[in-house]
Amino acid sequence: MTASEENSLLPKHVAIIMDGNNRFAKKMQMQQGAGHREGKNVLDPIVEHCRKNQIQALTVFAFSSENWNRPQFEVDLLMKLLQETIQEQLPRMEKFNIALRFIGDRSRLPAHLCELMLQAEHRTANFDSMTLTIAVSYGGMWDIAEAAKKIAAQAVAQKIAVDDIDVALFGQHVSIANLPAVDLLIRTGGDYRLSNFLLWQAAYAELYFTQTLWPEFTVDEFDDALAVFAGRERRFGKTSEQIQQEKIEN
Template identity: 75%
Template sequence: MTISAELLPQHVAIIMDGNNRFAKKKHLQKGDGHREGKNVLDPIVEHCRKVGVKALTVYAFSSENWNRPQYEVDLLMKLLEETINEQIPRMIKFQIGLRFIGDRSRLTPELQQLMLQAEQRTATFTEMTLTIAVSYGGMWDIAQTAKTIAQLVKEQKIDVDQVDVDLFAQHVSLGDLPPVDLLIRTGGDYRLSNFLLWQSAYAELYFTETLWPEFTTEELDHAFGVFLGRERRFGKTSEQVQQEKIEN
């Protein structure tokens, strides 16, 4: 599918759900679904870069995922480490900036250092930004932003009357990137699961029964097609939107 990059979502977010159900479906051992899911990310990243998406943010491990069985948490942390090591040379090859969002305090010092090194080595790349959300929650993100702004007010660096939506947006995670245009969730559930709540305020939502290890670039293109068929009004009427298209 060939679509003008100007029409595509500039920021795509994906809740990569369904790994465990995939393992059960295929009668695999525990953890194998996560291993299969890890391999799906590469072609999705490459396809997004190829068609002109500027930012891709994926939900790898939520704040709530710490409540999963310890063996699964340990496996996910190991796979995250493998993913980072594998992605660094790929990011360099494709000139993609790699970054991470979330509460790093619960991660091991070694993993925190690896994440920091990956961010530093790819910081100057501008073809696309790949963000991996780790130990992340949208409510945590908003609370942290409120805390940051409260501290700025306390230090008299800003006045309380300056606090508005625009200021908040500057301090929330990924505040330097476009807001999420398209949020995709695989696995058949119809909820946001505390992911990018602020950043996705006006995102178009695409839910699919497809389990993440079975998600393909073809279905990603289908999601893009669905996105292009949506009328994004941002509070305006259809008539206003159509008039603006004519004028532009």
């Protein structure tokens, strides 16, 4: 198999629901919140592995819209860890030419954290080896509602007609619209649900669920997920026969 054929079997965009930090802490008899700190260290090797494999985009779920309902001490810890993550990641992003982005409702985030996020986005905006997106205070339903609000405002202002609104137009207004659609969505921690993550962007994503808790997730298991992805037939509504015929023609 040629290098180009191997690359065609890799996803362009991987999304990860990083679940299982608290259960890891309980399993290891660690103090409350310690699992989140352990989980923070798992991301770096995954990002580097994506870049080496020429995966264009990695989007990770760090803090959901629903996570605001968690105990206050845990929310405060997660905000602190996010700040540390940004400060630690910036030099790495600059070294490896990786753009760092954030998606989610920033209105509920601390002002100093919003400022740090903006600085990180501006400093890495022109980097193009890959894009790392961190979803913070994010929910897929919120994302879709925000897109609808923007489109409605354009319609009211008569910048677009109602008949102009279609899937393509709507897709231009959701978060990370300029990145490829999610090809592979990985969830660690043993649960089998999307938990309101990238509902629009992952409409045709291949799903990979693992019992492995996020702090124990390794590059080797990430490769297992890539191998499973490579073995899946992605039909996008077509038949297997149509897909095979297209391969022959191409």
